[in-house]
Amino acid sequence: MRRWAGPMAGVCALLLAACTPAGGSASPRAARPASATPAPDFTLTDQFGHAQTLSDFRGRAVLLTFVDSTCTTICPLTAQLMWRAREDLGTAIPVQLLAVNANPRSTSVSAVRRWSIRHGMLRRWLFLTGSLEELRSVWQRYGIEARIVHGDVDHTAVIYLIDPKGRVRAAFPIAQARGIGAEAQTIADAIRAVGAPRSASPGS
Numbered sequence: 618m619r620r621w622a623g624p625m626a627g628v629c630a631l632l633l634a635a636c637t638p639a640g641g642s643a644s645p646r647a648a649r650p651a652s653a654t655p656a657p658d659f660t661l662t663d664q665f666g667h668a669q670t671l672s673d674f675r676g677r678a679v680l681l682t683f684v685d686s687t688c689t690t691i692c693p694l695t696a697q698l699m700w701r702a703r704e705d706l707g708t709a710i711p712v713q714l715l716a717v718n719a720n721p722r723s724t725s726v727s728a729v730r731r732w733s734i735r736h737g738m739l740r741r742w743l744f745l746t747g748s749l750e751e752l753r754s755v756w757q758r759y760g761i762e763a764r765i766v767h768g769d770v771d772h773t774a775v776i777y778l779i780d781p782k783g784r785v786r787a788a789f790p791i792a793q794a795r796g797i798g799a800e801a802q803t804i805a806d807a808i809r810a811v812g813a814p815r816s817a818s819p820g821s
Contacts (some may be wrong), residue, residue, distance in 0.1 A: 653784035701801035714742035
């Protein structure tokens with residue numbers, strides 16, 4: 618476990634995960650900041666080629682994660698975990714699922730669209746990307762490390778919960794998607810705890 622500097626420092630200890638098959642322990646429970654931390658705003662491009670700004674989703678809860686656009690192991694499981702948590706909530710609480718590309722060398726819109734199609738997420742979330750400079754800016758503000766190690770992508774694996782007022786309320790480090798049902802319920806319960814949102818913004 619490692620801590621990264623930046624605006625999100627102190628929210629949780631985040632895990633650097635290789636996007637290759639590996640063992641590990643079950644996902645830890647959420648770490649919650651002592652007080653709500655404003656989520657740094659950003660604008661990136663989704664898998665449909667449309668610009669998306671985080672603050673546009675005020676009024677609904679947001680689950681934000683970081684996904685390698687070529688990963689076939691932990692990242693698909695992270696996506697499943699997010700979708701399962703949203704499904705557990707039903708329609709009572711609007712939730713927007715967002716992923717930011719964590720691959721330093723595969724940054725095209727076609728790459729995030731292809732990944733979303735392959736893993737059944739095309740119309741279930743927004744998978745955001747941009748230039749390497751734009752992505753690095755977002756990674757830095759969220760305490761994410763993304764790098765190439767021996768030809769593979771290593772990146773910090775975490776799901777952030779952002780409340781309807783745009784504040785980070787919890788972070789869920791992902792070690793291994795073992796027991797997805799239980800972990801999804803934990804995330805769904807955390808979303809319920811942030812309170813009922815006001816009218817929701819348009820989503821994906």
